[in-house]
Amino acid sequence: MKFTRARGVGLLGIFIAIVLLFAVNNSLGNKITETSKIQSIWDFTSTIRIPDSAKMKEDPKAPPVAAIELPTMVTISLICGALILVGGVLIAKNPERGWVAPYMSSVIGFGFFSILLWAVANNSVDLSDTLSRVVRLGTPIAIGALAGIVCERSGVVNIGIEGMMLTAACFGYAAAAISARMIYGESLPENVVKGVVWLPLIIGIFGAILTGGMMAALHAWLSIRFKVDQVISGTVINIMAVGITGFTRTNFLLKFESPLRAGLPQMPLGPLADIPLIGPILFDHKPITYLMILMVIGLNFFLFRTVWGLRTRAIGEHPKAADTVGINVNRMRYRNVIIGGMIAGVAGAWFSLEGSFGFDDGMTNGQGFISLAAMIFGKWNPIGAFGGSLLFSSADALQLKVQAYNFDLPSQFMQMLPYVVTLIVLAGVIGRAKPPAASGKVYEK
Amino acid sequence: MTANVVPALEVRNITKQFPGVLANDHISFTLLPGEIHAFLGENGAGKSTLMNILYGLYDPDEGEILINGKLAKIKNPADAIGLGLGMVHQEYALVDTLTVTENIILGTELRKGPVLNAKEASQRVRELSEQYGLAVPPDAIVGDLPVGVQQRVEILKALYRNVNMLILDEPTAVLTPQEADDLFRVMRELADKGKALIFITHKLREVREVADRITVLRRGKVVGDADPKTASEGQLAALMVGRDVVLKVDKTAANPGDVVLKVRNLNLRDDRGLTVLDDVSIDVHAGEVLGIAGVQGNGQTELVEAITGLQALPSGSIELLGKDITNRPPRSITEQGVAYIPEDRKGTGLVLGYSIRDNLVLSTYYKPPFTKGLTFNDPAIDEHAKELIATFDVRTPSATTTAGSLSGGNQQKIIVAREFTRENRLLIASQPTRGIDVGSIEFIHNQIIKQRDAGLAVLLVSAELDEVLALADRVAVMYHGKIVGILPIAEATRERVGLLMAGIQEQANV
Numbered sequence: 013m014k015f016t017r018a019r020g021v022g023l024l025g026i027f028i029a030i031v032l033l034f035a036v037n038n039s040l041g042n043k044i045t046e047t048s049k050i051q052s053i054w055d056f057t058s059t060i061r062i063p064d065s066a067k068m069k070e071d072p073k074a075p076p077v078a079a080i081e082l083p084t085m086v087t088i089s090l091i092c093g094a095l096i097l098v099g100g101v102l103i104a105k106n107p108e109r110g111w112v113a114p115y116m117s118s119v120i121g122f123g124f125f126s127i128l129l130w131a132v133a134n135n136s137v138d139l140s141d142t143l144s145r146v147v148r149l150g151t152p153i154a155i156g157a158l159a160g161i162v163c164e165r166s167g168v169v170n171i172g173i174e175g176m177m178l179t180a181a182c183f184g185y186a187a188a189a190i191s192a193r194m195i196y197g198e199s200l201p202e203n204v205v206k207g208v209v210w211l212p213l214i215i216g217i218f219g220a221i222l223t224g225g226m227m228a229a230l231h232a233w234l235s236i237r238f239k240v241d242q243v244i245s246g247t248v249i250n251i252m253a254v255g256i257t258g259f260t261r262t263n264f265l266l267k268f269e270s271p272l273r274a275g276l277p278q279m280p281l282g283p284l285a286d287i288p289l290i291g292p293i294l295f296d297h298k299p300i301t302y303l304m305i306l307m308v309i310g311l312n313f314f315l316f317r318t319v320w321g322l323r324t325r326a327i328g329e330h331p332k333a334a335d336t337v338g339i340n341v342n343r344m345r346y347r348n349v350i351i352g353g354m355i356a357g358v359a360g361a362w363f364s365l366e367g368s369f370g371f372d373d374g375m376t377n378g379q380g381f382i383s384l385a386a387m388i389f390g391k392w393n394p395i396g397a398f399g400g401s402l403l404f405s406s407a408d409a410l411q412l413k414v415q416a417y418n419f420d421l422p423s424q425f426m427q428m429l430p431y432v433v434t435l436i437v438l439a440g441v442i443g444r445a446k447p448p449a450a451s452g453k454v455y456e457k
Numbered sequence: 458m459t460a461n462v463v464p465a466l467e468v469r470n471i472t473k474q475f476p477g478v479l480a481n482d483h484i485s486f487t488l489l490p491g492e493i494h495a496f497l498g499e500n501g502a503g504k505s506t507l508m509n510i511l512y513g514l515y516d517p518d519e520g521e522i523l524i525n526g527k528l529a530k531i532k533n534p535a536d537a538i539g540l541g542l543g544m545v546h547q548e549y550a551l552v553d554t555l556t557v558t559e560n561i562i563l564g565t566e567l568r569k570g571p572v573l574n575a576k577e578a579s580q581r582v583r584e585l586s587e588q589y590g591l592a593v594p595p596d597a598i599v600g601d602l603p604v605g606v607q608q609r610v611e612i613l614k615a616l617y618r619n620v621n622m623l624i625l626d627e628p629t630a631v632l633t634p635q636e637a638d639d640l641f642r643v644m645r646e647l648a649d650k651g652k653a654l655i656f657i658t659h660k661l662r663e664v665r666e667v668a669d670r671i672t673v674l675r676r677g678k679v680v681g682d683a684d685p686k687t688a689s690e691g692q693l694a695a696l697m698v699g700r701d702v703v704l705k706v707d708k709t710a711a712n713p714g715d716v717v718l719k720v721r722n723l724n725l726r727d728d729r730g731l732t733v734l735d736d737v738s739i740d741v742h743a744g745e746v747l748g749i750a751g752v753q754g755n756g757q758t759e760l761v762e763a764i765t766g767l768q769a770l771p772s773g774s775i776e777l778l779g780k781d782i783t784n785r786p787p788r789s790i791t792e793q794g795v796a797y798i799p800e801d802r803k804g805t806g807l808v809l810g811y812s813i814r815d816n817l818v819l820s821t822y823y824k825p826p827f828t829k830g831l832t833f834n835d836p837a838i839d840e841h842a843k844e845l846i847a848t849f850d851v852r853t854p855s856a857t858t859t860a861g862s863l864s865g866g867n868q869q870k871i872i873v874a875r876e877f878t879r880e881n882r883l884l885i886a887s888q889p890t891r892g893i894d895v896g897s898i899e900f901i902h903n904q905i906i907k908q909r910d911a912g913l914a915v916l917l918v919s920a921e922l923d924e925v926l927a928l929a930d931r932v933a934v935m936y937h938g939k940i941v942g943i944l945p946i947a948e949a950t951r952e953r954v955g956l957l958m959a960g961i962q963e964q965a966n967v
Contacts, residue, residue, distance in 0.1 A: 333551055337614075
């Protein structure tokens with residue numbers, strides 16, 4: 013029997029699952045022992061509750077009502093058992109492709125879940141709230157990854173996503189603030205103060221998209237017209253973004269009085285939002301999060317089912333072949349890089365109009381780079397990149413959640429978690445990802 | 458053919474000047490519907506330049522192109538295709554990660570609005586492939602297909618665009634003899650259906666086999682037309698080169714001595730985990746040439762690199778004169794008497810930016826007489842260069858000219874000069890004559906045989922079957938990283954070696 017990556021990952025998965033099985037069960041048991049005098053470590057009384065959001069919404073003050081209640085030990089044991097079983101299948105069957113990434117993601121995801129349970133032992137934790145946060149925090153990462161895919165699939169490396177997002181966040185916010193002032197004056201009229209002021213916010217989103225597109229146009233111009241090394245050009249974008257936004261903030265945004273007080277609102281999707289577990293995770297979000305999901309599905313369709321997608325994939329892989337059948341490679345690259353920048357602009361809008369309201373220096377906080385990691389994780393496929401984004405954002409959500417519970421691990425270590433996960437994933441657990449062959453290469457006839 | 462047939466293509470006085478070279482010098486020819494017109498010429502004779510002009514990749518300085526009797530302006534490949542002129546390049550213009558159908562329709566997609574009509578496209582491809590007897594799997598990923606099938610995809614790509622003229626640039630370079638025969642059958646079928654074909658090659662045998670008409674190019678000029686039925690290979694070669702050429706290498710029977718190189722059970726996988734070397738074991742004796750035949754990319758490169766120390770080996774052993782040299786550093790292997798002509802002349806063989814004199818001491822510069830203490834002994838290096846340039850007939854203005862500015866043949870002579878002047882026991886020659894002129898080929902072939910007769914063990918790797926058959930005393934065939942057969946030269950017929958090259962072992966052994 014040969015040692016292959018699939019088998020290695022299977023083995024690793026089994027090992028982690030066994031460790032979790034004993035570590036989590038054991039420590040849960042110990043904690044419970046201290047407080048409630050239950051002697052057995054195999055405690056069957058602790059439960060994982062999935063709240064019934066519909067009922068809880070009717071009366072927010074009543075004690076939480078559970079729609080589904082699962083015994084903790086049994087659930088963990090079953091999940092660990094399943095992971096061990098699948099790991100065994102991996103070792104026995106040695107599948108060529110398609111198994112490793114989903115399996116490793118499940119192991120890591122379950123690992124996070126276990127750490128969470130461990131941290132909150134004996135307290136109640138709202139699982140759907142945590143998972144909903146994963147989707148929320150994953151939104152800018154996923155959108156950034158889509159931006160990267162559009163660029164790199166056409167053969168242009170875009171390391172400047174971070175900078176495009178940051179600039180878009182800054183000018184998106186500025187556009188919203190200024191347009192609100194122009195429309196409403198010093199303060200919002202009485203009748204709209206409570207409601208949502210859609211118009212300036214939408215102008216803000218478009219401002220962000222436009223800004224992203226302009227930054228990307230600069231990247232395209234430098235790397236296609238002047239054949240600047242694409243990594244250098246992207247770095248220029250990133251450094252420039254810090255300067256431009258810092259200047260704009262101190263010299264303008266801080267002094268500007270805008271009547272706008274709140275960003276994009278929560279928009280639960282009617283009855284869909286009341287489905288237990290699924291509802292809060294998928295159907296109770298702000299607009300850009302929904303947009304992200306549509307964009308993932310949309311880009312997947314465009315990339316693999318349309319003429320544009322076929323040509324994009326061709327010029328990123330073998331531009332000369334595309335050229336000989338009459339496709340204008342550089343024009344398409346310009347177009348794709350700019351579209352990518354506009355997509356990154358949407359992610360920028362998330363930071364200053366949806367995730368929080370307002371602009372701070374460096375508020376994108378490296379998420380643009382994590383986007384690129386998610387893109388690589390997903391092997392330049394939209395759906396895969398979306399999965400990668402959720403993986404990274406769940407590390408982020410976990411550290412936020414765990415910190416809230418006075419967990420006895422220094423918070424700095426927990427904050428490192430998303431980046432450590434990124435590092436491990438990129439170091440090859442998922443396998444070597446092969447970028448589009450012509451990515452990063454200038455096309456000359 | 459009657460006189461009133463309008464030629465599908467007529468070329469008048471095409472001239473193209475590159476810095477320092479007149480690549481095409483007033484070339485004129487006609488191409489009739491339904492004929493296979495071969496262009497024969499050495500590398501650098503101007504064949505590829507001419508075809509690239511026809512296909513719109515270069516602008517001619519002078520001359521005109523008529524298609525179906527009408528003056529045509531061809532600015533880019535899209536124009537050419539629009540005028541019914543397709544081309545299959547030596548390096549296929551295929552996107553490895555796309556499917557066969559996607560590759561074929563790229564650029565002229567069947568669509569419903571912006572959406573691809575995948576079903577109908579794959580149906581069209583299937584129809585086309587049946588119509589012309591070009592079997593391809595429409596939904597397979599191109600990168601997974603063998604080269605011969607990829608070539609059919611290239612041809613289909615042109616046919617899909619309704620071309621009636623097709624240029625095939627050195628189409629047999631990467632094919633096994635059997636695949637080449639299959640290609641010739643397809644070419645004949647296309648011609649019978651009224652397509653006009655231009656077939657570019659430097660292989661004389663193929664031209665006589667398939668062409669209806671032959672035009673020979675030399676140094677950018679048309680030097681003659683020939684009828685494949687009457688012209689002999691010798692006549693064609695003389696036309697190509699401009700003088701009589703000895704096609705056979707003069708050599709006596711080998712007189713093999715002790716084993717010099719002993720290779721045992723080499724195994725190697727690439728990054729993707731695919732097998733590159735599969736349990737390779739060979740012996741090379743003093744005084745013999747072991748030729749390794751095989752289609753390019755079947756592990757020959759890695760085998761040679763393993764022996765010369767350029768490729769780390771996870772398993773297996775290599776012995777030189779009984780001494781283990783597995784995974785030793787290249788310099789140590791060189792110093793034990795290994796001469797190496799690498800397949801990549803420009804990348805591995807020479808430092809193109811260095812002068813000829815420096816290139817000539819690349820493997821000995823650190824030893825006396827070329828060094829004196831910490832510095833070079835320039836007079837000794839100059840003297841060495843002067844001597845070798847004369848002995849090996851390197852045509853160069855001076856010893857300080859950079860290697861990069863010489864022709865392929867002269868570059869190869871520098872490598873040969875450098876490698877052959879050390880004390881050697883083993884010579885490894887990988888594609889020693891790829892892309893060089895016939896004169897240089899002759900010279901290098903004779904040098905290799907001279908080394909053999911001087912008692913060296915010679916390992917020759919070549920993708921040109923004719924070269925292997927001309928030089929080798931024993932022929933080993935590699936297929937998918939495996940030595941699938943070793944034949945004494947007397948039993949190594951084209952057919953038998955060809956079948957082995959295609960991995961068909963049973964029939965070859967009958």
